[in-house]
Amino acid sequence: MLGHLAAQRLREIRQAFRQIPQASRSFSTALNYHLDSPDNIVDLPWEFTDANKEKVKEIISHYPSNYKQSAVIPLLDLAQQQHGGWLPVSAMNAVAKIIEVAPIRVYEVATFYSMFNRTKVGQYHLLVCGTTPCMIRGSREIEDALLGHLGVKRNEVTKDGLFSVGEMECMGSCVNAPMITVADYSNGSEGYTYNYYEDVTPKRVVEIVEALRRGEKPLRGTQNPKRINSGPEGGNTTLLSEPKAPPCRDLDAC
Amino acid sequence: MGLGQLASRALLRSSRLTTATRTSHFLRTIVSTPELHNSEAAAAQSQPEPDLPKRNPVGGARIHFPNPDDAIEVFVDGYPVKIPKGMTVLQACEIAGVDIPRFCYHSRLSIAGNCRMCLVEVEKSPKPVASCAMPALPGMKIKTDTPIAKKAREGVMEFLLMNHPLDCPICDQGGECDLQDQSMAFGSDRGRFTEMKRSVVDKNLGPLVKTVMTRCIQCTRCVRFATEVAGVQDLGMLGRGSGEEIGTYVERVMESELSGNVIDICPVGALTSKPFAFKARNWELKGTESIDVTDAVGSNIRIDSRGPEVMRVLPRLNEDINEEWISDKTRFFYDGLKRQRLNDPMIRGADGRFKTVSWRDALAVVAEVMHQAKPEEIVGVAGKLSDAESMMALKDFLNKMGGLENADVFLLVGTQPRVEAAMVNARIRKTVRATKATVGYIGPAADFNYDHQHLGTGPQTLIELAEGRHPFWSALSNAKNPVIIVGAGIFERKDKDAIFSTVEAIAKNANAVRPDWNGLNVLLLNAAQTAALDLGLVPESDGSIESAKFLYLMGADDVNVEKVPDDAFVVYQAVPTVGDARDDWKIIRALSEVAGAQLPYDTLSAIRSRIRTVAPNLLHTDEREPAAFSTSSLRPEIKEKMDMAPFETAVKNFYMTDSVTRASKIMAQCSALLLKK
Ligand code: SF4
């Protein structure tokens, strides 16, 4: 009995070693510490624009005055929009000053959420969904097409500063998988948009990129002409008749 | 009820049978006790037995009932305990004498509840609960030794070890590591995790704390310590999930005079002592309980030594003085003990060079010169670190340091506790944080790590306060328990008496000195100064030196040598450690014999009994005494006029305040790195 157990265990261990060990684990989040670069230094001055200062006031007014720190996420978001899609340390410090907390408390939040970019991104930041439904429907090819077309690596910005490609987890449009999101920082926080392009193909994403480069705004939503929003391709195939009303109790009967 | 129980027993027995047969086909490698899969069976097995033997609270845990009506009763492993309302399950277990394994919980920090090691079973709760974060409720039935609790902890341990490197042979924490200890109880000899372990960049936290961040188990104790006790919000938890790491985000060292304590609170070897790194294993060290002499707080410490060499200094718990923290100076000055030491007696010959001589010759020379000098020409100067016996006095100096926590208004006169006595500062900070006490400060601009009002820089403000003209006066006079702390710098001033009498007037007006509350404290710079005050001596050094023919310096390194007359004979006696060095008192005793005026003691106990007659409180080493000096009766008529010059900073460099800390390389590094701004 004991020999049997030992043999089985040995087999298990061997099995475990036969698997190719993963070379590294990839995270969708970036580095958890700051590295100085010419455009990202602690002492660089950074301030909200006058228009945004009004917005800051408005955001802070949503929270009780003794819980100002609750405003950290909306303020970081605003700062990110103002700063072309990413947060330098000095912007985080400015937010910390406004909500009166130590800077590290803001860094903690900014590193937690992967939608806060702490390194430079392009004016159009393209986010490819990499979660299972999109992956099954070909998000890897989508990403390869984008990276190949733009000639960059993931999270790298093109030379003209227009585009960068990142990865995101499920953004809730699995029914139109695969999809990408385009965060448009080209017009500051006023013209900021965050649009979904769904049912994309490797060919279609390249077209979208080129349209953006020309300054056009391609129509958001599903890119499959045969679909309306998240409805099935070529029109409905089930539930064609008028939906039946819910069964009601006949009040007169009782 | 009885029937139901019987029925369920029968059911359980059969189910146990089935599980037993099932598990023979199904091999589990981690949990070797198949009964655990059936939690009900496991629970049923451990019925509380009656007549439990009395258990003692863990680590002398104390219960204090602020309000007797608030007592509730809970059952820990069937053993009833009475605890005050609001205690957590973990605390209740401690009082019942059950030690709960833990990583993130620390009694002096806020509760985080993120390591999950403290899981226990609570009756009627569907799953194990984290005892450190769960308040105990009346009648709760807590079970700490059931198979469910054990299995839960084993699971947590497996997760913790998943990313933890197998570093123990090269880890400085080895032997005193919580993770190591607890994995002996709850760890498995193998894990099921076959991926790569994560890697984390090590952080630079300065010259004192070494980091090996792959060992971190994300308990956040260090973050909470830095925020709550040290008052420097530098450390944080960055990232999320398995990418989570402790760090400062931007490159910066921990600028705190208490940073060394993170070494103690880190349950694993992620934060260890840089100066002590790879120097010794903790089981080779011999601990000696002692009192710190580098400042006037008298923190309780343990000196770990290997042979004659001091390897490290650790804090010892003393609720009234340092709780369980010590300042960085206390912790790391020890390497100064080895450097620039006087190990053998030396005499300066006619050529101006020092020559090593034997003790016999040295004493004979000293005795001879001493006989030639007139008595009034003989001056003795005791240094900051001299006389180990009087150091012991230190614990008494601050009148109720724990009492600081009851204060509601602080007035700091010419003192910067952050550098003069870091532990006192930590207390004040704790009070300010907990009760929003107000702090007023008079003195040169200084660095505080809590909210304070800078009232002024010199005696002018004091006078205004004494006359009730200053805006801060209303806060002070309305305070229930005001505390006034006077800095040591004041005693260096010519007008010290005048200043002290003004302070006294303020104290009297504010009702700070009452039979039940002594709110007037003097914060001295070092242990000997405290002892000297207790003996009734006031340092009057410089003047008398000028007329000296025979100068006896006992560990006094701060004497202004230029003032010493050329024809004076100077005996310098240093703090002893290794080599042919002798204890201070033995040298003096031997000298007295050679000089023909033999002192009547030749053992340590004899000298202690002599001290007892002079200053009894110096020998009460184990309890803190209320400071003995009474302020009003000592005061003679005040003759000097008050000088309006602003107060000065008494301590310019926190890390270097006496001969030993100045000789310390670590302290030199600290002051070079941390004080440049
Ligand atoms: S470094 Fe140590 S104290 Fe800090 S979170 Fe990690 S394990 Fe805990």
Ligand code: FES
């Ligand atoms: S998986 Fe891509 S949107 Fe949900």
Ligand code: FES
């Ligand atoms: S000690 Fe309770 S969760 Fe860590």
